[in-house]
Amino acid sequence: MSKFQNTDRVRPAAIAFLKNGYFTNALPGTKEYYEFWDEERRRCLYGYAIDELHVTGFHYFYLNYCPIDRAVDEIMPDGSTQAKRERTFPRFYDGDWEYFQEIDKARADNKHMIVLKARRKGYSYKAGSMLARNYFFVKNSKNFVFAAQKEYLIGDGLLSKAWDFLAFIDDHTAWAQPRLRDREMHKQSGYKKKVNGLEIEMGMKSQIMGVSLKDNPDKVRGKAGELVFFEEAGSFPGLLKAWEVTMPTMRQGAKTLGMMIAFGTGGTEGADFEAMEEIFYNPVAYDCMDYDNVWDEGALGTRCGYFIPIQKNLDGFIDDDGNSMQENAVEYEKEMREKKKGAADAKSLDQYMAEHPFSPQEATLRVTANLFDVASLQEQYNKVKARSLQSIGTIGKFYYSKEGAIKFTPDGDLKQIIKYPHRKDDNTTGGVVIYQAPHRTAEGTVPRNMYVICHDPYGQNQSADSTSLGAAYVIKRPNNISQPDDMIVASYVGRPATQDEYNRNLFMLADYYGCKIGFENDRGEVIAYAKRHRKLHRLQEEFEMLDKKDLRSKTVKRQYGMHMTEGRKRQGEIYIRDWLNTVRSTDEHGNQTLNLHKIYDPALLLELIKFNHKGNFDRVMAFMIGMYHTRELYNTEIKEILEDNSSNKWFDQNYY
Numbered sequence: 001m002s003k004f005q006n007t008d009r010v011r012p013a014a015i016a017f018l019k020n021g022y023f024t025n026a027l028p029g030t031k032e033y034y035e036f037w038d039e040e041r042r043r044c045l046y047g048y049a050i051d052e053l054h055v056t057g058f059h060y061f062y063l064n065y066c067p068i069d070r071a072v073d074e075i076m077p078d079g080s081t082q083a084k085r086e087r088t089f090p091r092f093y094d095g096d097w098e099y100f101q102e103i104d105k106a107r108a109d110n111k112h113m114i115v116l117k118a119r120r121k122g123y124s125y126k127a128g129s130m131l132a133r134n135y136f137f138v139k140n141s142k143n144f145v146f147a148a149q150k151e152y153l154i155g156d157g158l159l160s161k162a163w164d165f166l167a168f169i170d171d172h173t174a175w176a177q178p179r180l181r182d183r184e185m186h187k188q189s190g191y192k193k194k195v196n197g198l199e200i201e202m203g204m205k206s207q208i209m210g211v212s213l214k215d216n217p218d219k220v221r222g223k224a225g226e227l228v229f230f231e232e233a234g235s236f237p238g239l240l241k242a243w244e245v246t247m248p249t250m251r252q253g254a255k256t257l258g259m260m261i262a263f264g265t266g267g268t269e270g271a272d273f274e275a276m277e278e279i280f281y282n283p284v285a286y287d288c289m290d291y292d293n294v295w296d297e298g299a300l301g302t303r304c305g306y307f308i309p310i311q312k313n314l315d316g317f318i319d320d321d322g323n324s325m326q327e328n329a330v331e332y333e334k335e336m337r338e339k340k341k342g343a344a345d346a347k348s349l350d351q352y353m354a355e356h357p358f359s360p361q362e363a364t365l366r367v368t369a370n371l372f373d374v375a376s377l378q379e380q381y382n383k384v385k386a387r388s389l390q391s392i393g394t395i396g397k398f399y400y401s402k403e404g405a406i407k408f409t410p411d412g413d414l415k416q417i418i419k420y421p422h423r424k425d426d427n428t429t430g431g432v433v434i435y436q437a438p439h440r441t442a443e444g445t446v447p448r449n450m451y452v453i454c455h456d457p458y459g460q461n462q463s464a465d466s467t468s469l470g471a472a473y474v475i476k477r478p479n480n481i482s483q484p485d486d487m488i489v490a491s492y493v494g495r496p497a498t499q500d501e502y503n504r505n506l507f508m509l510a511d512y513y514g515c516k517i518g519f520e521n522d523r524g525e526v527i528a529y530a531k532r533h534r535k536l537h538r539l540q541e542e543f544e545m546l547d548k549k550d551l552r553s554k555t556v557k558r559q560y561g562m563h564m565t566e567g568r569k570r571q572g573e574i575y576i577r578d579w580l581n582t583v584r585s586t587d588e589h590g591n592q593t594l595n596l597h598k599i600y601d602p603a604l605l606l607e608l609i610k611f612n613h614k615g616n617f618d619r620v621m622a623f624m625i626g627m628y629h630t631r632e633l634y635n636t637e638i639k640e641i642l643e644d645n646s647s648n649k650w651f652d653q654n655y656y
Contacts, residue, residue: 128161234264266354430494446514454626457524521561
C-alpha cells in the first residue's frame, strides 16, 4: 500500500471545530445550515472521497465527530516536548483506514469480523463511534455490546465511550435526538406523542444496549441487531456459545441482516482465550472474513481472522499523515523485549509479547505457570497445520490374522481427533495412528523395553456427560539398534461406544509393540479388563520413583500404574519440558532439531501450549505418565533395556 498524503483532507469538520469551536458558521434554520448537515450525514453514511483518498462512512464519522483521549505533545517552557493525554479528535491512521475498509467489505459480503489485536489500539473508541453513528442515522436499528463482565462496558468501557459521543453530538450538531430510554446500559432515541389519547413512540427509535453475560451466554437469544460487538473477546468464557447462538438471528436465508464483530487482546493471566482463538483460526466456519496468515511462522497457506500487530499504529512511530513507520516500531519493540528478559517474573516476557504481538501466535500465548516453551510449540503447531503433517501418521485398526498374529490395516473411515478442545458433537471415536511400525529382530520379535505405552484413561462410558478422552502414546526409547528414536511412534486417542472397545484397542497396541502400559490408576477399567482377558503382563508395575524419594507413595498401593498427586504433576511438567527441549541434531547453520519437532499430533501440541493445573488435558497427562515410565526403566536394570541384535537386519518400516 502506498503512503497516504495530506490526510487532513478527510477531517474537514473536525479541523473546523478545532479552529472555531463549532462545525459550521451557517445560521440555524437557513438553507446553508440544512445543506451542511445533510451533506455531513451523507458522508457519515456512505463515505467521503477527495481526489484519490477515500474513507468509509464509519471512518468519516469517527474522524470528525468522536473526540477521544489520545497522546499529544506539549511544548514546555524550556522548549522541550512532553507527552500528555488530551480529549481531541482522532488523527487519520493507516491501520484505522484498513480496518474500516474491511468492515465495509465484510458487510457487503454478508460476513462478520473476528479481530485479534495488540493492546491500546483504540478499538473501544472505534466500536463506540460505530454504535453512535447507527444511533443517529439508522432508523429503528438495534445495536448491542456483549461482554463477559459489566466493567468491560461501563466505567472506562465501550458503552461509556459511546455515551460520551452521544453527548458531544447532541451538544454540538443538528443531529440531537430526544430519548425514549436513558439508562446506564440502554439508550433509545425518540419521543412520545399522544394520538387519540394514546401515547405513541415516535422518532428514530434507534437503540444501543449493553448486555453482561457473566456465565450465561444464553442471554444473547433473540437479540438480533444491526451491529453486535463482543467486547474483550480475549477473556470471554462464553464467547463461542454466545457467537453461535447469535449467528442465526443475524441471518435471513442467504442474507445477513446485521454484523457481528469480536475483538480482543491476549496477555490476561488465566483468561479463557480458547473461544476467540477457535474463531480466529477457523473464521470461515463462523461466517467471518478470512485472510492469508502471513504472520505466524510456518503458517503460510492457512487462513485466519483480522490481525493488528503492535507495529501498526504505534504511538511515536506514525508520521504526520498517519503512515505507520513499521520498521522503526519493530526495532523499538525488540529492544523492549530485551529489557523484559531481565525481569524477575519469568512470565513477564510472555505477557508483554501477548499484549504487544508481532504475530497471532504471540497474541495467543498463554500467560500461566506453564513451564513449556510455548512459542516453539506454537511454531511447530503452525507447521503441522500448514503442511498437514498429521497425515504422516496412518490411521487404522488392529485385527487378528488366521495365525493369531496382530495386524494393522489402514481405515480411511476413521478420523484422527486433531482439535483441542473438541466439541460435544464432534466424532470422538478416534483410531490408532501409526507413525513408525515396531522394529523387529530377524526372528520377528520386538526387543524388550524398546517401547513403552503411556495412557490416561477416562472414567465412564459414552453415555456420561464428560468431555474426557482416553489418550495413549507409544514412545520409542533411545537405543542403538533402530533410528530415529526417543519419539512418539503411535497413538490412540478417542472415546468409542464402550470402555471395553477402547481397552481392547489399547492392549492390542501393547501387543503390537511388545511393551507394557503405564497408566494413571485412579479411574477407568484398565486393571479389571486386564484381569478378565489375562493381560496383566502388559501392565507396568507401580512406579517406585527411585530418583525422587519425596514423590514416593506411603499410603496408596495399587500394584500397577501410578496415581497422580499435585507434587508428581509438577515434577512431571519439568520432565516433559526437559524432554521437549532435548536437542536431537544441529545442522551446519546452527539450527537445532528438538524432540518437540517430532510431534505431529496437533491436539497434543495444543494441549501442551494451553496446559495448566486446572483444566482437562488428557494427552498431556498421558505423556506425563510416559516421562515417569521411561525414567522408571532407566533407573532399574539398564542392561535389560535392549537385547544385542546389532548383527540382525534392521526393520524400521515407517509411514513418513
